[in-house]
Amino acid sequence: MDLRFGDSKPTDEERAAVDALLGPPESSWEGADRDEMRAADLRWARGGREARDRRDQLLPGLHAVNDRVGWISEGALDYLCRRLTVPPSEAYGVATFYAMFSVKPRPATVLHVCTDLACAAAGAGALCAGIESRLGPGSGVSVERSPCLGLCERAPAALTIRAGEPVRTAVSAPATVDAAVLAATAPDAAPDEPPAAMAVPQAGDTTLTLLRRVGVADPESxxxxxxxxxxxxxxxxxxxxxxxxxxxxxxxxxxxxxxxxxxxxxxxxxxxxxxxxxxxxxxxxxxxxxxxxxxxxxxxxxxxxxxxxxxxxxxxxxxxxxxxxxxxxxxxxxxxxxxxxxxxxxxxxxxxxxxxxxxxxxxxxxxxxxxxxxxxxxxxxxxxxxxxxxxxxxxxxxxxxxxxxxxxxxxxxxxxxxxxxxxxxxxxxxxAIGTERSTGPKLFCVSGSVGRPGVYEVPFGATLGELLELADVRDGLRAVLLGGAAGGFVRADELDIPLTFEGTREAGTTLGSGVVMAFDDTVPLPRLLLRIAQFFRDESCGQCVPCRVGTVRQEEALTRIVERTGAGAAGDIALLREVGSAMRDASICGLGQTAWNAVESAIDRLGAYE
Missing domain, CATH: 3.40.50.11540 (NADH-ubiquinone oxidoreductase 51kDa subunit)
Structure with missing residues (x-):
């Protein structure tokens, strides 16, 4: 793509999408028709400072085009940049930063299939293979393997987005090949999402504090x-x-x-x-x-x-x-x-x-x-x-x-x-709710190998075992991941850990944002750790070297371990420790600082590669 203002023109749809957000352009400096504006524009240039003050409209503008057309062309990006007085090189950097945007042509319908932890454990690999075999290149649907869609209680999950005016979406969760294909090819025929209360197994419990209205009050009233x-x-x-x-x-x-x-x-x-x-x-x-x-x-x-x-x-x-x-x-x-x-x-x-x-x-x-x-x-x-x-x-x-x-x-x-x-x-x-140092109620997202996944509200101080009992944990529990991909694993014999900030810290793990993901002995732990490493490699913004390089080295080492049989893992584990320490000590933000946590805990607490 040419990273300067060029001669590419937006289509009528692209122009309409931007104008619906920003209003019609007031001069040819902003992309209006030159012949219509020639007399006025030869006298003065207007709106430059005001346009620069609207730089924050760049992300909504990219959404507007992507929602209307399905991708962002050079002409659309050029027009949006003229409207906001943003250099095309900078706007291109923003557009390519986000996974949901595309600067290359693609069909108007995109089917995002989650391949992250909960969905991977629930068979996302087979689901993706089945969908991809049904929706080939001529189907008019782009199938994209996606990180977590936030539908872990209904794994595996898929999200269909069909561009147009208006943009239409359809969620398939738990998804089957037939349901996902139907949502992608005929989103209007896809079944409605279940009510939010389905994600709250405690819905209707009068003792709840934060979730007491979910499933009881009409969310739109x-x-x-x-x-x-x-x-x-x-x-x-x-x-x-x-x-x-x-x-x-x-x-x-x-x-x-x-x-x-x-x-x-x-x-x-x-x-x-x-x-x-x-x-x-x-x-x-x-x-x-x-x-x-x-x-x-x-x-x-x-x-x-x-x-x-x-x-x-x-x-x-x-x-x-x-x-x-x-x-x-x-x-x-x-x-x-x-x-x-x-x-x-x-x-x-x-x-x-x-x-x-x-x-x-x-x-x-x-x-x-x-x-x-x-x-x-x-x-x-x-x-x-x-x-x-x-x-x-x-x-x-x-x-x-x-x-x-x-x-x-x-x-x-x-x-x-x-x-x-x-x-x-x-x-x-x-x-008075909770403990002295961790007060109030806490929400936990429980998923994985449990019979009743969903959001649970318990007071700080409840144990991990008590929470998993509420969620009907299945037999054969091997490990529990606390805090998500940036958290740490604990063993099945460590369920007496109190769910407080200080309790998890003393146990050598983290509470994080409240993720509790249970895995039984049917889940291949090495491949799960590799998926975590792939997630951090993909999500690193690339700004600092420890994270940008370290997440790649971590994934490479874990790939070698998974593909290798027999001896040889010790050298890669030593490398992982060195890389993980460098990321933790020198990364700018929490992504790089925590990218090694789950892998480290799996090696040290679970003996993942023994």
Whole structure:
């Protein structure tokens, strides 16, 4: 592709897709017809500075074209770059950064088949082979092997995306060859997705805190949400004032649920105290860790809870604009959140004067496009701003200079919805749940070799064995992966580990974001570890050498071990330890720092290659 402005022209569909997002161009400098604009454009060039300020519309613009046509041509990219005054070389770098985009021609229908851990254990390899044999080159469908689609409780999973106006999607999970082919060739005939409550085996349990409305209240009804206690927390927040809300959150002991476990109250206070304005709020709903799907279930089953929680966080930290960065692989969550935001805005619960309190706040959804690294907060900021989703060095920290260089508070979905019970029941009552150092309820995503996979809510301090008993773990359990691909394995005789941040740390593993993936003795562990290594190789952004090179060396060594029979593994294991240590010590962000964790734990705790 020519990385300069060239003579390629967008098609009418591509132009319409961009114009629907940005509005019609005002001059030929922005891509309007030169003959029509010649008289005005010869006098002055307009809109350059304003266009540069819209750089953050690059990712939505790429989505607009990809959704309408199915791929991004040179002419479409050139037109989008003219509209935003973005160098084509930079836009090309952004477009090729994301797995869901293509800059090469492909059919309008793309079938993504998950091949990650839970799906691999459930037969994704055979599923892919069967689909590929049915949908050959002339089928009009592009079959792509995909990393985790966030449908682990219904593995194996497939997602069909058919470009057009409007774009159409269909989920097949658990997928069969016939069901996936039907969804790809006739998405309108594909069966509807099961309700979100199907992913919550505890649905309807009145003792639940975070999941109590899922399967009980209509997720699309604001009135139903309010009838089940919705917006009581926001009213109490207005009664307490911003400082009072932060004090309550701090006293509750709430920490981030994304894996880092940073105290939420401290983060909010640090942002609120910054004199630089404006402040921003970002909700990280880009859960791409293999085995994680709790945020999806909340957004599909209780979307207004997230809207309310984001409003409270914004009120406490002085933010008037919030961004919900949502996984591109979650079409139903996208629909539910868009609808909930629109309804809340129409009812005065978002906008210029929320509940008559004089507080202005609104939410904008930004879609991801298939990049695990964008789960890292600074990479997420870069993605929203219209750049490649590459992490930034710290300091400065996001509370000082985050999104658009302004103070920013970033929390994931589970962390934010925990704020609601903190305010409704009070900090002391909330802190009484769980343990002294890990307070409150916790959501766990249980999948793999269990009879009842799904999202479970238990108080911190429950043991791994108790959680697996709820999920009906199958006989022949060999190992459990905690924390996802970036986590660690534990043995089947270590199920008494308490599920707390400190308990898992003392046990030499990690709680992470709450992934609990069980594997029985039918799962080939060496190939599972190789799939983890392939995942990190694919998802490394390539910015730093330890991760860019280390993930490749790790995969190569594991490939040699899997393909080799007999002696010789000891040398590769020694190499893996050396490479893993270098990645852990020298990588810029958590991806490289944790890419060796699961493999190391499998070698040391499970004797994977003995």
């Amino acid at each position: 604001l009135d139903d949400y309010r009838a089940h206690g919705g917006y009581a927390a926001l009213r109490r927040a207005f009664a307490l004032g911003p400082a009072g809300v932060i004090r309550e959150v701090t006293d509750s002991g709430l920490v981030g649920r994304g894996g880092a476990a940073f105290p939420t109250g401290r983060k909010w206070q640090a942002t609120a105290s910054q004199p630089d304005r404006p402040h921003h709020l970002v909700c990280n709903a880009d859960e791409s860790e293999p085995g994680t799907f709790k945020d999806r279930v909340i957004m599909e089953g209780d979307p207004y809870a997230l809207v309310e929680a984001m409003t409270i966080a914004a009120y406490a930290t002085g933010a008037h604009k919030g961004y919900l960065y949502l996984r591109g692989e979650y079409p139903r969550a996208l629909h539910r959140m868009r609808y909930a935001i629109d309804r809340a805005r129409a009812r005065g619960l978002l906008g210029d004067d929320i509940l008559g309190q004089g507080f202005a706040f609104d939410i904008e959804i930004r879609r991801g496009a298939g990049a695990y690294i964008c789960g890292e907060e600074t990479a997420l900021f870069s993605s929203i701003e219209g750049y490649r989703g590459e992490p930034r060095s710290k300091p400065p920290f996001p509370v000082e200079k985050g999104l658009f260089g302004k103070p920013t508070v970033e929390n994931n979905v589970e962390t934010l919805v925990n704020v609601l019970p903190v305010l409704t029941m009070g900090a002391p009552a909330y802190a």
